[in-house]
Amino acid sequence: MSIEKELFRAGPYADFFSQGVRVGDSLYLAGQVGMTELGEIPTDLPTQVEVAYQNIAAVLAQFGATMDNIVDETFFVTDMSDCMGQVPAIFAIREAAYGKKPEVAQTLIGVAALVDPKLNVEIKVIAKI
Amino acid sequence: MSIEKELFRAGPYADFFSQGVRVGDSLYLAGQVGMTELGEIPTDLPTQVEVAYQNIAAVLAQFGATMDNIVDETFFVTDMSDCMGQVPAIFAIREAAYGKKPEVAQTLIGVAALVDPKLNVEIKVIAKI
Amino acid sequence: MSIEKELFRAGPYADFFSQGVRVGDSLYLAGQVGMTELGEIPTDLPTQVEVAYQNIAAVLAQFGATMDNIVDETFFVTDMSDCMGQVPAIFAIREAAYGKKPEVAQTLIGVAALVDPKLNVEIKVIAKI
Numbered sequence: 001m002s003i004e005k006e007l008f009r010a011g012p013y014a015d016f017f018s019q020g021v022r023v024g025d026s027l028y029l030a031g032q033v034g035m036t037e038l039g040e041i042p043t044d045l046p047t048q049v050e051v052a053y054q055n056i057a058a059v060l061a062q063f064g065a066t067m068d069n070i071v072d073e074t075f076f077v078t079d080m081s082d083c084m085g086q087v088p089a090i091f092a093i094r095e096a097a098y099g100k101k102p103e104v105a106q107t108l109i110g111v112a113a114l115v116d117p118k119l120n121v122e123i124k125v126i127a128k129i
Numbered sequence: 130m131s132i133e134k135e136l137f138r139a140g141p142y143a144d145f146f147s148q149g150v151r152v153g154d155s156l157y158l159a160g161q162v163g164m165t166e167l168g169e170i171p172t173d174l175p176t177q178v179e180v181a182y183q184n185i186a187a188v189l190a191q192f193g194a195t196m197d198n199i200v201d202e203t204f205f206v207t208d209m210s211d212c213m214g215q216v217p218a219i220f221a222i223r224e225a226a227y228g229k230k231p232e233v234a235q236t237l238i239g240v241a242a243l244v245d246p247k248l249n250v251e252i253k254v255i256a257k258i
Numbered sequence: 259m260s261i262e263k264e265l266f267r268a269g270p271y272a273d274f275f276s277q278g279v280r281v282g283d284s285l286y287l288a289g290q291v292g293m294t295e296l297g298e299i300p301t302d303l304p305t306q307v308e309v310a311y312q313n314i315a316a317v318l319a320q321f322g323a324t325m326d327n328i329v330d331e332t333f334f335v336t337d338m339s340d341c342m343g344q345v346p347a348i349f350a351i352r353e354a355a356y357g358k359k360p361e362v363a364q365t366l367i368g369v370a371a372l373v374d375p376k377l378n379v380e381i382k383v384i385a386k387i
Contacts, residue, residue: 003283003327003386005361016349017364021329023386024283025132025153028330031365069132071150072157074253076367080242091145103134106146107160107253109205110242113338113368124332124365128132128152154261154282198261200279201286203382209371220274232263235275236289236382238334239371257261257281 008062020059022129027063031076031124032056033114041118045082046089052123053097060127067098069127072105076122080110083121137191149188151258156192160205160253161185162243170247174211175218181252182226189256196227198256201234205251209239212250266320278317280387285321289334289382290314291372299376303340304347310381311355318385325356327385330363334380338368341379 006022009015020029032055034048035041042048057067077083083090094102104125114122135151138144149158161184163177164170171177186196206212212219223231233254243251264280267273278287290313292306293299300306315325335341341348352360362383372380 005329007361015359016352017331017360017362019363021361021363023329026155026284026329026386028363028384030363031332031367071134071152071155073146074160078241080244084244094145101144102146103136103150104146105148105150105157105159107251108244109160109240109251111367112241112336112370115338115342115366122365122367126157128155155284200263200281200284202275203289207370209373213373223274230273231275232265232279233275234277234279234286234288236380237373238289238369238380241370255286257284 006063008059020063022063025129027065027069027127027129029056029059029125029127031122032059033119033122035119041116045077045086045120046093048119048121049090049123050093050097052121053093056123056125057097063129065127065129069129070104070125071128072126074124075106075108076111076114076124077108078111078114078120083108135192137188149192151192154258156194156198156256156258158185158188158254158256160251161188162248162251164248170245174206174215174249175222177248177250178219178252179222179226181250182222185252185254186226192258194256194258198258199233199254200257201255203253204235204237205240205243205253206237207240207243207249212237264321266317278321280321283387285323285327285385285387287314287317287383287385289380290317291377291380293377299374303335303344303378304351306377306379307348307381308351308355310379311351314381314383315355321387323385323387327387328362328383329386330384332382333364333366334369334372334382335366336369336372336378341366
């Protein structure tokens with residue numbers, strides 16, 4: 001059974017996975033982290049969240065979509081205590097990223113490690129188009 | 130590209146995320162935990178699982194759906210040894226929650242932390258309507 | 259609201275969850291691990307990845323699907339350092355499993371534990387049909 005995929009590849013791993021894959025009205029994004037295009041990783045969690053959302057918005061834009069298209073997000077954080085201690089700052093950044101109170105389901109999980117030890121958060125979202 | 134979302138918001142974080150988001154025939158739920166409406170968290174894992182399923186069923190009901198609509202579930206547990214040692218009790222509770230042998234895919238992952246240190250499990254499900 | 263599910267059950271937990279569940283054009287697979295049908299678990303991560311993909315392909319085949327149908331994959335690994343140190347070998351196995359450069363979104367997460375202490379990786383995929 002054949003399906004038609006729309007792909008967006010970018011970054012050093014462009015040969016190995018796509019930053020976004022659309023089939024029909026479903027758009028799956030690779031988990032996005034708080035690393036800038038220049039490879040810089042901010043040291044604090046809220047700023048990493050801000051950069052991760054900028055990366056998410058950039059992938060969505062490749063498919064003609066915006067943050068409004070997100071339906072589900074999973075936060076993977078390496079330090080839950082630090083995260084819970086900064087909830088107001090993180091939620092303020094989230095609301096700014098969405099441009100309104102986010103209309104998404106959310107799941108927050110503390111993980112053992114992310115791909116780079118300097119990363120504190122990875123955000124995986126699913127969008128509908 | 131605009132999509133039409135149906136949302137169910139509840140609880141102390143109602144402004145920040147939805148407990149459920151439906152677009153078309155896809156319904157994404159926020160991860161649900163074993164905390165009662167009164168904020169009580171049972172100490173044992175099987176009872177937390179039972180309460181988490183009650184919370185899941187309550188969210189599904191807001192969309193006119195039941196446990197039968199679930200297609201995929203991910204269990205995030207903080208103590209895998211404890212979980213594997215109580216598989217019969219947990220599976221009995223699951224079967225009771227579904228009212229039959231569950232017709233869902235399942236993934237079980239041991240995590241470093243959940244949002245509250247008293248929580249032993251979070252269950253994230255995806256449903257189709 | 260009733261939905262029509264197609265299920266594939268197999269293995270020792272066949273009564274408790276399905277290895278795959280299809281509703282409409284969406285196919286959710288249970289997380290697959292590097293355990294052979296004989297219950298053997300290879301000791302090295304790349305071989306576990308290879309076996310996990312064989313198991314994924316076997317589940318997909320039950321639905322008339324192939325690796326081409328996968329749109330999203332999440333890797334849960336127990337030792338991120340070991341994983342990142344073996345990226346070339348793992349990507350080579352992935353490319354062989356897909357038969358080409360994979361056309362999927364990917365998320366890689368370090369977890370605290372998987373269902374068996376001998377397991378180093380679990381791969382959860384979503385497919386479209």
